[in-house]
Amino acid sequence: MTDLAIDVGGTKTLVAVFEDDSVKPSEVDRFPTDPYAGLENFITRLSKVCAKYVDPSNVRYWGLCTAGAVDVSTGRLIWSPNLGWKDVNLYERLSQLFGNQGIVENDCNAAAYGEWSARPGIDSLVYVTVSTGIGMGIVSSGRIIRGSHGAAGEIGHTTVLPDGPECTCGRRGCLQAIAGGRGLSSQVERLLGKRLSTEEIIDLAREGEPEYVEIVVKGAMFLGRFLANMIDALDPAVLVIGGSLGKNPHYRKLVVDFFAKFYYILPDKTVVIEPPSAEPDPGIIGVLQLSRSMGVRKNEKSDKIFSS
Template sequence: MTCKSSSKKYAVGVDLGGTKICTAVIDSDGRVITETTIPTNAAEGPERVIGRIKGTIRHVIRQSGVYFDMIAGIGIGSPGPLNWKTGEVLSSPNLPGWDRIPLRKIIQQSFDLPTYLENDANAAAIGEHRYGAGSGVDNMVYITISTGIGGGIICGGRIYRGETGMAGEVGHMIVNPGGPECKCGNKGCLEAFSSGTAIASRMRERLASKQYGEWRKDCLSAKDVFEAAEKGVEAARKVVQEAIYYLGVGVLNLTHLFNPRIIVIGGGVANGSPFVVESIRQFVREKAFRGVAEAVDIVPAGLGALAGVIGAATLPFVREDENR
């Protein structure tokens, strides 16, 4: 019997972020047919943002030239917390005014296509697993290091969501209980040391007490700090060393917990410097149990900056397979 879905070779992905919305049409081999990015303007509230999401979906479908009835569905990756089962975005510090918004239902009704909602890091992990660095692997951990730190865990070939869908919060793994306060309220989370935001703010703290030539404390990004470290600015070197050390600790813990075949590291901070992944790899090689260390490869993300949107677009294909 021919499966009805077999003719549906395309899917739409929406990577909803606090600053931008990236939308794409991909084919079932993970190739991006067309992609577009627009500002979220999150401060305008959910109604306007949802209007923009609908507009950008219509735009990419039209631009792709793909017939509507060839589209398997729409996948949305959104910052959490959210309920992937009901498709509601519960609330998000990055999306002001969002509170139990039934995003999946709204989009599904607008386009009359199967629609899926997933935590953005889980969506990226699913994308990397199907089409990126983790392709063909059963056990994988994905970590994204950008403004924050997120992650997704693939166990036995499937995303591991935990009891309430919140598994994989690798950024809030405590790596030093005496460490700086995290925005979650705890102290010493990995995110409080090693996210792009943390790297910039820890540099600012160091600069507050001293003058460092042209390094202005009000316009620093993690990228500036990495560049300063490369130029030998001592304060920057210390901040970068500390950030990488704790990434090593975090990844070592994940390696021992999950005994994965592969750990995929993505996000702007990791993509910006190959030396981040290499340093983590060395740390884990030195410290992990031998049987675990020998099994794991620690590699950069294969889908690069498009991991989020490709992951979101992967959801209709993956959920279709799961239900089969």
């Protein structure tokens, strides 16, 4: 019995193969997503990579996660600014390859579920990813909290500083325009006239370069304060901060220090902040576990998980 988990990122796609009921992959592979070559081109390359490790007719369950708004009831990707794909039924396309026992999920939701499933005994968990943008997934009592429009956790575009830096969404002062990777780079370019990677910017701040310290500390302050307010509102058992920028030791420490300064302290309230622990990737473990749990429900009810 072979299960397949796929995480489609803006830059690279991760494929992992799992035998029987193991949560340790027997095979892991990566390839460039190259989304602007088009969806059909991507599907062809994906099927070739998967075929190296698994006979498509032998896949038991498959799961795919990706950045963007996903209608999980149909497996349709509504819109992904990172990939440039719009109104694509990924479930239909993948089920043509691997059968209809699969799920399509938003990557932050999948990552939250993956981290939750990696911590037995935890009731609720919030996963925040801080990289180019900022996103969040929420799991409570084993359920992903999606909201009424499937848009719960879209924290990157919440306004934290009216009239602040311009965001890719066209508005000003969004959380990710101030504290996300692209936001930090844009501010450095606009204020200091330099084009630098997020890592270079954080390194210059860590070395004490005043202009960079100001931008980076301001970003961390807004993010730490936002997370403190959010944790005060939701009170999860664990907050996991992931993403390339969220895992950067210098930036992470700044954010966590600001968090500690702003959150509301109550007797017996313990806030647990942890790095991601699900390997090879929280989203991969999330879609693996979701597809398996959907599979259980599928066998109970009908031959198809979705009516497409």
